[in-house]
Amino acid sequence: MPNITFTSPIMKKDKTIYAVAGNTATILALAKEHAIPIPFECGDGDCASCLIEVTHLDNKPAMAMMLTEKEKARLKELQMITAEEIEAAEVSDLPPRFRLACQFIPRDEDVMVHFTGTPGGS
Ligand code: FES
Numbered sequence: 001m002p003n004i005t006f007t008s009p010i011m012k013k014d015k016t017i018y019a020v021a022g023n024t025a026t027i028l029a030l031a032k033e034h035a036i037p038i039p040f041e042c043g044d045g046d047c048a049s050c051l052i053e054v055t056h057l058d059n060k061p062a063m064a065m066m067l068t069e070k071e072k073a074r075l076k077e078l079q080m081i082t083a084e085e086i087e088a089a090e091v092s093d094l095p096p097r098f099r100l101a102c103q104f105i106p107r108d109e110d111v112m113v114h115f116t117g118t119p120g121g122s
Pocket of ligand 1: 039040041042047048049101102
C-alpha cells in the first residue's frame with residue numbers, strides 16, 4: 001500500500017496519505033480528495049500547471065511506469081526531463097524526477113510529492 005507524502009511551502013505541514021492498493025487515481029485526484037492544493041488547470045496533461053517533483057522514499061528501485069507521450073512531450077517542452085531520463089523512460093519505463101500530477105498514477109511505492117503552489121512550478 002503506497003504512502004504518498006505531499007510537501008509544499010504553501011502547506012503548514014507535510015501530509016501523508018495511504019492510497020488503497022490497486023487504486024488507479026492520479027496524484028492530482030488523490031490531492032483533490034484530500035484537499036491538498038496542487039495547482040491545476042486542464043487535468044489532462046496539456047497545461048503543465050500541475051508539475052510536481054517526485055522522490056522515492058523506500059529503498060526499492062522506482063517502479064517501472066510508462067510515461068505517456070503527452071507527459072513526455074510536455075516535460076521536454078519545459079526542459080524538466082533530461083536526455084538520460086528520456087532514455088530511461090523509453091528503454092526501461094523508469095519515471096523521471098518531475099511529473100505531471102494529473103498523469104502520474106502511483107504504484108505500490110512510497111513517494112514524496114513536492115510542489116511550490118505556483119502553477120507549473122513543481
Ligand atoms: Fe494541466 Fe496537469 S492539470 S497538465
